[in-house]
Amino acid sequence: MFEAMQETRKIGEIIRFHRKRSKLTQAQLAKLAGVGKTAVFDVEKGKETAQLNTLLKMMKVLNVKPDFSSPLISEFNKLKAKDVK
Numbered sequence: 001m002f003e004a005m006q007e008t009r010k011i012g013e014i015i016r017f018h019r020k021r022s023k024l025t026q027a028q029l030a031k032l033a034g035v036g037k038t039a040v041f042d043v044e045k046g047k048e049t050a051q052l053n054t055l056l057k058m059m060k061v062l063n064v065k066p067d068f069s070s071p072l073i074s075e076f077n078k079l080k081a082k083d084v085k
Contacts, residue, residue, distance in 0.1 A: 004048065005046065005048065008046040008047070008048050008050070009046035010046075011043070011046070011055070012043050012044045012045055012046040012047075013044075013046075014064065015040075015043050015044055015055075015058055015059070015062065015064070016044040018062040018063075018064055019040075019044075019062060022062060026040040026041055026044070027040075029058060029061060029062070032061045033054075033057040033058045033060070033061045034057060035054045035057055035058065039051075039054045039058075040058065043055055043058060
């Protein structure tokens with residue numbers, strides 16, 4: 001549980017950093033992402049109750065892409081590449 005809290009806090013810090021570097025207020029990011037201002041606040045504070053869809057909308061506005069890693073990710077990517085063909 002503690003590790004999950006650290007990860008949500010880190011995600012919040014990344015969103016806040018990108019928002020500030022983009023010179024956006026929380027209200028401006030919320031409007032551009034189509035979410036509520038409190039949703040932006042909650043994500044930036046690392047609240048675990050933030051909705052994944054809300055987070056993804058904010059990430060899109062800020063041009064932040066998720067980068068997944070795991071011992072199996074290369075196998076997954078190979079299978080997905082075969083599905084596309």
